[in-house]
Amino acid sequence: MLLRRAGKGDEDAFALLYRRHQGALYRFALRMSGNAWAAEEIVQDVFMTLMRDPKKYDAARGTLGGFLYGVTRNRVLKHLERLPREVSLEEKTENGAAAGIVLQDASTPAVQAEKRERVELVWAAVLDLPAEFREAVVLCELEERSYEEAAQMIGCPIGTIRSRLHRGRALLMARLEMLRDAPRRAGLTRKAGAAK
């Protein structure tokens, strides 16, 4: 209904449609890319596509949300493919997490810093996963979608999702262990250096 109105030039209908879907799409793009600028570009691109050719969406084939998610997913995967050739505008922290993204928290600065550090660590571990495993982890663990939903969104059998999650989890746990140990090791090295 909103899309039909938007297709006839109703700007408010289009704005409403955008507000309804942008959050989920932006978060998915951000969690997958770890880059706020890229996520912003992807979301804008997705809605530009919808604006230019609303007939691309076929209601008989699924919901508009699913369609938009599919377009976003394609854009994210393209972005990840291009990534080695592109230089990110956002500098990365020692942990590998994107420093340009500000995680908001209402607690004290010290607690905030500790939490942020931990979250950045986990995010860096997620971003280190290969795209297909990362997608399964983002959908099932961060967005808390069921295996069926994730399978439907990606367009693959549930078994594939299970398998990707299994491998993604294994890699994630190994990476998290490594990242947790890294500061500890660095601390020990510094102490040893100081003792000498």
Add this chain to the structure above:
Amino acid sequence: MTCDEFEAIGLDAERDASLTETQRAEAAAHVASCTRCSALRVSWEAARIELRSLAVATAGMNAPARVEMRLRQQFGTQYNTPRVRRTAVVAAWALAAAAVVVGAVSWVNWRNSQRANLTDKSNTPVANPGTAEQNAAPDSPTLMADNELSDFTFLPGVLPTDTDDATILEVRIQRGALGALGLPVNEDRAAEWIQVDLLVGNDGLPQAVRLPNEMRE
């Protein structure tokens, strides 16, 4: 259930709706008996808590407002520009059509006036006042002239066709002067002043005269 099977399907057995109750029970039994898988599960639960904290930290994130602004701008460009262009085209066509209609009406009017002029020239209202009366419309200016001319009495020797470009002059003369124009005059009232209308031709000579009503009667 083996350790490999547990890793593949048992680690998240509670959430996986595609598993049967039997598979879930087997997974629970395995993790209770296997220390390695139990440690794996603890490790995964810890990782999961950290993933939850990442999910919470990024849950409230939305695309910046500038994205909506840019999209609205693009929307306006896409939908309003063709609409304005369409309106301009329609207005141009309407103007062109109006110009054609005005031109056609003007041309028809001009043609009618030309035709009327030709008709005026071809008709001789003085010579055939009766015919003119029959042909002309009741409220046309030609008819008024014809009516005026019909009251005139032509002077002797004047042909009615000579009065085409004649002018009517209102003059005050003595009744005796009518004799000079060849009209009969009552000698008793010759000195009396009367008001008459003279039809004067291009040559300045009187061609017809209209007497006051009481004299005609």
